[in-house]
Amino acid sequence: MEKENTASGVKEIARRANVSTATVDRVLHNRTGVSEKTKKRINDIIKELDYQPNILASRLASKKIITLAVIIPSVSEETDFWLAPLSGIRRAETEIKQYGVQTLTFFFDLNDKESFAEQIKLVLDQDVHGILIAPSFIEETREFAAQCAKRKIPFVFIDSDIPDLQSLSYIGPHLYKSGYVGAKLLTYRLQSDAKVLIINISKETDNFNYSEIEEGFRAYFKDHVQPNDIIRVDISETDYQSVARHLTYLFHLNKDIGAAFVTNSRVHTVASFLKNSHRTHVSLIGYDFVKENVGYLENNVIDFLICHRPEDQGYRGMMALHQTLVMNAAVTRLSYMPIDIVTKENYEFYQN
Amino acid sequence: MEKENTASGVKEIARRANVSTATVDRVLHNRTGVSEKTKKRINDIIKELDYQPNILASRLASKKIITLAVIIPSVSEETDFWLAPLSGIRRAETEIKQYGVQTLTFFFDLNDKESFAEQIKLVLDQDVHGILIAPSFIEETREFAAQCAKRKIPFVFIDSDIPDLQSLSYIGPHLYKSGYVGAKLLTYRLQSDAKVLIINISKETDNFNYSEIEEGFRAYFKDHVQPNDIIRVDISETDYQSVARHLTYLFHLNKDIGAAFVTNSRVHTVASFLKNSHRTHVSLIGYDFVKENVGYLENNVIDFLICHRPEDQGYRGMMALHQTLVMNAAVTRLSYMPIDIVTKENYEFYQN
DNA sequence: CTGAAAGCGCTTACAG
DNA sequence: CTGAAAGCGCTTACAG
Structure with missing residues (x-):
């Protein structure tokens, strides 16, 4: 029966590697300015300790605000469908706000390709870290994906998918x-x-x-x-x-x-x-x-x-971005929503 | 256009109330040892500023670990139904672990009242802060609820409800x-x-x-x-x-x-x-x-x-406890799950 | 009843 | 390429 080694965290890594915590931090975030030699030494120790960063502390200490953009159709006269994804997005928003994540929402007109392209342009003109988008028009989305790839901005599709576009994740129906x-x-x-x-x-x-x-x-x-x-x-x-x-x-x-x-x-x-x-x-x-x-x-x-659980789609889409950007955890490429059957008898419980 | 007052947080409250942050902290957590007078002064300022505590900082600074207990049927030969709620519970667990929340899981035999009572006893013998329970046997659950009330331990029911027992929340089917x-x-x-x-x-x-x-x-x-x-x-x-x-x-x-x-x-x-x-x-x-x-x-x-979305039930049940205990946010008393209709054609998407 | 000080586990300028 | 020091917004003994 070995006693658990209680020491952990950047301090312990720094102690073992004989460097300062600042250097450990540099390695942890792949920043430049560390010699290959110390880098390797530190990485080895990280692996050995199976170090898991404390995200709370990390987010608290960091002044950096993470900005997420959302591009979805507006709720129109014609349909209030997008109310549900939006409410899921808002729910996620309040949850991850704690982590210093900020959300900007952009609406386009589902009957107007132009407005879709416009909103995309607005988003790409700012500095955002991740994007949730309903890829309603295929050519414009293709162009959007190319831009994101160039700038290394992860994006998530909800509601419908365009498989060959390297989205971080698709969350929606089959x-x-x-x-x-x-x-x-x-x-x-x-x-x-x-x-x-x-x-x-x-x-x-x-x-x-x-x-x-x-x-x-x-x-x-x-x-x-x-x-x-x-x-x-x-x-x-x-x-x-x-x-x-x-x-x-x-x-x-x-x-x-x-x-x-x-x-x-x-x-x-x-x-x-x-x-x-x-x-x-x-x-x-x-x-x-x-x-x-x-x-x-x-x-x-x-x-x-x-x-297809529209509220969930919005929520999960946001959380997928949060997972990669904040928690740096893995995200499923494809999340097919259940195909729900709604009838007169069960509809009252469908929207939470 | 007024400029936003940037100052906030316990420090600002302390400054305005002319006390130390320690005293503000005491008021914030309803601890004893503060004169009614300063208490009122501080509370007024809290209201005025609409102060929202930073939970990340709070959990990071606090050494206190919050313990949640789960009491559900074991997965048996007869049925693997409880696999799903359990997986939801585990999912919640990994999410809230960051906040210093620890989970203990207790399983009982659905065909054996005794085992249910035993597991309850085991849980109540320790010091837990909140309990998630599947109230499978009515008399035993009644006794359990009485004990919890006495000790002021919030508990959440999943899968089935006993309405008059003052659970923090019921999450399950109608x-x-x-x-x-x-x-x-x-x-x-x-x-x-x-x-x-x-x-x-x-x-x-x-x-x-x-x-x-x-x-x-x-x-x-x-x-x-x-x-x-x-x-x-x-x-x-x-x-x-x-x-x-x-x-x-x-x-x-x-x-x-x-x-x-x-x-x-x-x-x-x-x-x-x-x-x-x-x-x-x-x-x-x-x-x-x-x-x-x-x-x-x-x-x-x-x-x-x-x-009735068993995975969700487990997840939401845990999150309800997390909401009150950690985030001190409000929780819905009654969360009826959708009544899902699963057929040969759609079942493959049902379990995520 | 109250406060000064240290600390949670990280990150960030800044200096060298 | 690297480190000392300050700080994020709270909480916690400890002292008075």
């Missing part, structure tokens, strides 16, 4: 699987001879997210016996009138549509149409726990909402 | 609503003329949790038109043979059982029976993401599992 789950849910109320409608309402015509969802959705039917016919429609105007016009035409052409799957949170527009046109026998599924959608869940027009 | 959701899920594959079976497999005969679930379950049918017949069975031996014997008899008596609802994680035993007796047309629903259950989800014997 969209393909999410579409697959959507298809499954649709079948509970679906007659085998009915047609299935995929509705894509978005101003961005070729959004990469929606196509992944759709692939997953179609895969479910391919995986199963006697697939139903699938019709797909793109609606690039998001207002009710436009949606209603498209759907009126579609339902006129196809008398036997039994179910509709909306690839995003605009499912409430479709719900409104189905209700107004007395077609609530059509099974309806879409995305996201937003006010308008919950109303239609409540009165049985929407069967299920699929959600 | 069981009534959970049963309600279970009933709803059961109806997806249920013929209107089929009977519904509620199965309660437990050595503890009158477990208060199960009856709440059952009430919620029955409420769903009452809320809806033409309720199906409901049969209920208690099985107090948890081994496969006993369960199979009971069920064989029941299914023999009732030819038209269309669905079964198991009130806890032992649903895999029923799944096994249904599979062995070629009755997989019976819709089956039960609780918890445990290994055995997932297998039957995979091969379509279990339709749905209901889960």
